[in-house]
Amino acid sequence: TTLVHLHHHHIAPIFRRSWHSLLIQSSPQSIWSTTSARFKTTSSHHVFDSSLHHIIPCKSFFSSFGESKLRTQSSMINREYSTNERQASTENQIPPQRSESLDDYEPIAQQLDPIENLPLKNSNTMREQVVLLGTGWGGFSFIKNFDLTNCDLHIVTPRNHFLFTPLLASACVGTLEFRSIVEPVRRARKEENYFYNAAKCVQIDTDQKLLRCRPVYDREKGDYAIRYDRLIVSVGMDVNTMGVRGAEMHGYFLKELDHARKIRYKIIECFEKATNPRLSIQERQELLHFVAIGGSFTGIELMSEIHDFIKEDLSNLFPELMLECKLSIIEAGPQILSTFDKSLQVYAKKHFRNEHINIYTGRKVVEVRENGVQLDDGSNITAGLVIWTAGIQSRKLFHHGRSGGLPLDRAQRVVVDEHLRVKGYEGSIYAMGDCASIDTAPLAATAQVASQQGKYLASFVAQQLEGKEPNETNSFTYSHRGTMAYIGNYKSITETKEFKLRGRASWVLWRSSYLTMLLSIRNKILVPLDWAKAWFFGRDVMNFKS
Template identity: 45%
Template sequence: MRGIRMGRISSMPALAVREVTMRRMGTWQVLARQYATQKEKVVVLGCGWAGFRFIKDLDKDNYDVYVVSPRNHFLFTPMLASTTVGTIEFRSILEPVRTETSKKGFHYINAECVDIDEDSGKIRCKSAIADSAGKEGKEFDVPFHHLVVSVGCLPNTFGVPGVEENAFFLKEVGDAQKIRQRIIEVLELARMPSVTDEELKRLLHFVIVGGGPTGVEFAGELGDFIRTDMQKLFKNLPRNSAKVTLFQSTDKILAMFDKNLSEKAVRQFEKSHIVDVRTNCQVESIDKEKITLKGGEEIPYGLCVWSTGIGPRPLLRHLQQKQGYEMARGTRLVVDDHLRVKGRKNVYALGDCAAMESQPDIPATAQAAQQQGKFLAAEFNAMAGGSDIKPFRFNNLGMMAYVGGYVSLFDTPQLKMAGLTAWFAWRSVYLTKLGSIKNKFQVPFDWTKTLLFGRDVTLFTKSKAS
């Protein structure tokens, strides 16, 4: 080798000789890649609360990690309802996945898993981005030693006709953008000279189906927007012309909350004179401009948001039907106390897509998913060190919900309260839970901007719906 004395090389360790040689050959990157593959490969599907916490806590020195997700960001879902009316801007509650993967030396692939072959240790993926010709993304395989499934869930339509075609969901930031767009559209349409009184009443009727935390918080945020910004910016609309109706199929909203707090939420809505809560109402169908309840009652609407329960993603349906994976209630993979999928050796599941056989009552919440992600990362770190950890146990820290008018519900095992103090606690807790320093600065800035200048009602594009 020109420029290097052979006597010096002979005294160097074998690995150092290879390093010098490969550097001289210009292929050190190949050696580094070969060294990296000596570590066990962990593939993580999804980057929600469970998956994102898992990769944040996983020791980067122990595993070669690949994150596969069609969504390239983590979404802080507790504040998603606030973005639908502009209280908070969308990017303030997003955290790019590559921020974390690049920091830890992990790999990110913008794709969706469509199949799992545990025998060969590979997953089949499809790119989430179409090519330049508009064709669907290409398929490819990704090998694994350990697979972590944290793909989350989809909204459950319960087979009600017209839901997917005519209603809006509120699961992703894209859903919130569509809802915000439609709210502004119906307000602009309501000011058209040609609009009849009957049409005006329909346009300004906002319907929410589902009285869980998501539906209730959206009702609270929408009520705030109507009471403040709408009446200020759309002064020509008849006062108190906009109404929100929240439908719940059972006899109370916020079923997981303390009964007294649930009743306080209803009283707060009644006090607003904007939100009407209707319980024991079942939706039979949704048309383009009206919903039909069981019994035949028809309710015209300008916007309908569907927020009722969770359903499985296509991957889980495929695993159940084609590979015999056991599912709880047909929606979630059954896992043991260490989050290993039942009957599988190296496949784990956590978050909304998993149900523990020994703890079936764990709620599908961000809190539970984050605890599972933290636990599984600790388990993997322990496995790399040759030790074990105790089985997972869910620690219920409580629940919170915003119901509008600077009133929140705060329900913990130690303390239950509602009102302005609970609202301060609600904001304070969520502010501390935001992942990045950037977002911890951005969210208070958005709150202050909304308080001083109001919410933005800019309409960017024309909707086909209008």
């Protein structure tokens, strides 16, 4: 009776899951001491403080929340939320935007079990074990081109699909549907010696050739290990907020499919909120101001798609709000689209001015707030949506010795030779894509580079499995095919070695090029259908978030 009373009236409303952990892992004596302390105090605040000393030793509770988080949440005991209030509070909070969870990468010294004591998933085989980390442009290109005759191929990644990132901005506003720009990893190959692991690699042991894998589902079951003979690292890069205050808390990112979904919902939510007659003009203007931080490809194409969404669809549904709508791009450098020829930069800037999209160059964001940003000159820009598209950084896997001593450059990228072999591990470990840096000729972190490296490495590793020695003539050589960017209103800019193109003709080239680059017949059918559907019936403006 005592346990039931305490559970229902004090612990459950806030720490229901933690109380279950206490019941499972604590001894009867510690549970009784916890409940006894309840009746020695009078206020609910003191009840929790008295019980706190008994709850902290519970391993699952402590590791999940941390001591500092416990103290912060202990002050919430006087706030008795109803079910509806708790749901409303959760909906109003912006979910974490980072593509990596810091909890997955606690220091290795805090791991409970040495990696050699973990259950080994691929222990019952004598075949050569090739393990690939990541399914981005490089990883998926490797999967599609690799010969599985002489080995087993294990894929380790928490994302069970390949994402066609050049069209991700279009999915943000409903020009394309989410499923039209992804390829399932499990269906990439049909051979019996092809294995997918829904897990994240959180440690590389180069001495024992073992990987510590943390499953995406049922994490409480614990980690497991995978043995490798040859390891291909293609984990890409993470978002870099550059230490700007509030960027992770209040900013929206655009790197994964889930990010695109959140941006679409937020845009529709801002318009629906702005229809409230109790709002002032200033409040509506704040809600309907959308800001992108970063004037490179992602920021430019995203704001161009949002511009088309508002102009072609939302203007018909919310005509009374069009005077309050505003789009802005903030770039720290002197120019937007800095990788393009200057004439194309000038054309894009003039186009944005004609479409009433504000461009701020040479301005740095020092803080992202719930209702806007603060610039380095002290000025404030209010906004209903702030999207961070500036900068990338290395994954947490390469920090604090988790990568087993792999050589890293200043940007924490893995150093490889001209054959994409990791320095010091030439016979067993390779790296490619954004997370790799060729020591003799570093390349930009682009989809083109990663895709070509994936295809090259698939052939190179297969040859090594056959016992063929590499030579200078078959080292990796990058072939640049050109650069394109969509700037809105069915216009784009294109730059290749042979020509420069802009306007509608460039837009036709932009769409046809990406259509041919799609990897499956399924998506090559779905994407044109989505374009036609958006043209005839308009983009989807429904918000399924309850």
